[in-house]
Amino acid sequence: MASRTMGRNILQQAGYEVILATDGAEAWELLQKQSFDLVASDVDMPKMDGFKLTRNIRGSSALNDLPVILITSLNRPEDMTAGAESGADEYIVKGNFNQQSLLELVAKYI
Numbered sequence: 001m002a003s004r005t006m007g008r009n010i011l012q013q014a015g016y017e018v019i020l021a022t023d024g025a026e027a028w029e030l031l032q033k034q035s036f037d038l039v040a041s042d043v044d045m046p047k048m049d050g051f052k053l054t055r056n057i058r059g060s061s062a063l064n065d066l067p068v069i070l071i072t073s074l075n076r077p078e079d080m081t082a083g084a085e086s087g088a089d090e091y092i093v094k095g096n097f098n099q100q101s102l103l104e105l106v107a108k109y110i
Contacts, residue, residue, distance in 0.1 A: 007040060007071065010099050011106065024048030028056055031063060037110045040102075043072035043083070051086040058087035067109035071097065 008018045019034070021027035025047035027039070039057065043050035050070050057063045068088045072079070075093040083091035090105050 004042070007102065010102055011040075014103050014106075016106065016110075024050060024053040027053055031057065031060075031066075036066065038067045038069065038106060040069045040071060040106070043070055043074050043079070050088075051082050054083075054086040054088050069102075069105055069109075071102075 004020055008020055011018045019030065019036075021030055024041070024045045027041065028048060030036075031039070039053070041050040041053055045053075048056075050072065054068045054070065057066055057068055069090040069092065070083050070086075070088045071092045071094060072083075073094045074080075075095065080091050080093075089109065092101070092105070
């Protein structure tokens with residue numbers, strides 16, 4: 001929750017419109033109803049994790065080009081590999097997270 005709020009605040013202060021989902025399933029539902037320029041998601045979420053959300057996005061003909069940035073505390077090599085295999089464009093470990101790097105990545109994809 002704190003990471004989600006922090007990310008939203010950083011992006012809103014930079015002028016981006018941000019819509020939050022409480023979990024991966026809600027995010028997937030929102031993606032079916034609205035148009036988005038980018039998804040920034042945690043991996044560890046209830047109902048649908050970020051890997052599954054990313055795989056769903058990549059498997060959708062309507063969404064497969066949507067940039068996905070995973071921001072997570074999961075820093076094991078196998079987690080990073082799972083992020084890449086799911087189709088995430090970027091994988092940020094929260095311990096390496098900083099405001100400037102997030103804004104640079106968002107700007108790269110939008």
